[in-house]
Amino acid sequence: MKKFFGVGLLIAALAVPALAASLEFRLSPQGQATDKLPIKSVFYVVLVGTEDGVQPSLFIWNLQKNWSSTVVGPKRVGDALVWGPIQLKRECDEVREGVAEVITADIGDMLVAAVDLQGKRAEAPQKPELLPPGPSATVRVGFPAPQERGLSVLRDGKSVEELRKGVYRVELVAPDLDRYCTVEKVSLILRGPQGKTAQIPLEETGPATGVFAGELKVRYAVEDCTLKASVGPISLQPGQSVVLRAASRELELEVAALQVSLKATLGEGKAVGIVDVGQRFSVSITPADYDEVRWCLDGKGVAGNTFSLEEPGRHTLVAFVRKGDVWGQGSLSLEATPGTVIAPVGREAATIEALGYALVQASAEEKLCFTLENAADDPHPVVYVGKLGKGCPNEVKVGPDGRFQIDLRDLGVQAGDTLWIYYEDPDFAADHTLVLVQVK
Incomplete structure (x- = not known):
């Protein structure tokens, strides 16, 4: 030369x-x-x-x-x-x-x-x-002649097919974008749900490599009883996808979501969807080998794996669960019923507040009709009927509509007798009710 x-x-x-x-x-x-x-x-x-x-x-x-x-x-x-x-x-x-x-x-x-x-x-x-x-x-x-380009997301040197919590390397192999003897840059465009976009710079790994790399962080967070995820500056929900695009190459990856299921149980493992107000119940989580859990009841954070519902009505319990570097959530909808009541049909009952039971008056030849209210958590309710201070009680099955009848003549009662009618929730002894019938 x-x-x-x-x-x-x-x-x-x-x-x-x-x-x-x-x-x-x-x-x-x-x-x-x-x-x-x-x-x-x-x-x-x-x-x-x-x-x-x-x-x-x-x-x-x-x-x-x-x-x-x-x-x-x-x-x-x-x-x-x-x-x-x-x-x-x-x-x-x-x-x-x-x-x-x-x-x-x-x-x-x-x-x-x-x-x-x-x-x-x-x-x-x-x-x-x-x-x-x-x-x-x-x-x-x-400019360099067009060449095949490749876009990949790597973790520990291996290409991934989904995103979890951690730091990833985004790598664009584009020899034709290596134009000058300087470290050059290419923009990586992130596009999330609803079209939200953000840019991350990819920097050439050397002045003549044609390989452009950058860091991408994936996070999960539980905030205000909501599970969120972020891919770089893009916010989304676990299970949703983010699109990565650089130099006409595009890659779509989903943020991993742990599949979680919950089951409420009483005592020896009886599954329930209806409980009494104040009744304690446990909740089991699948997968059982989780690493961390956070609970929310009706939108407020709570602690522990056993719970009770203090107000009647429908309630939602949510568990945010982490296993390894993936989070997910499961939820339960539970109905809390107030205390069970035996209510007479077609007649009035006097409530004796001091003793906590109702008093009904009837003649010895009547058929009495009652409704067992707030017993939806008992699939086969049974009430017990007996004469106060005399003999053994009788079982009376309650119909699907919650009603049952008592024929005083079948019980051999006489004027002056007092009849008692009692129900107790088999899963929650604190839920019981008593009615007394004075026979005239």
């Missing part, structure tokens, strides 16, 4: 006339002539229309950098002489094996190739229009 500063250059060539000879830059020996060469490519210079025995030297100038290179040893292919392969590299690129010559340039530089078949001297040109005599060609150095 030689530098030229206005010094004449002798092009060593055989003095063989070639009226129709032409010089071309090509990307392959048999390819078409081109006026643009991608940086980091391999090219050829072809002299067409020469006779056998002509072996001129080829000179290539870089006008912007004011230096030239001599390429010797062309190969004849038909009526053409072919020089190459010639590597077009930047200062930061390594030299490839098997190339005939190396030309250093940057994007935007102009190269001039020339031969002088008459053996005349040629001045080093300072601009394209001052070309030496004889066949010549010019070409502009452009």
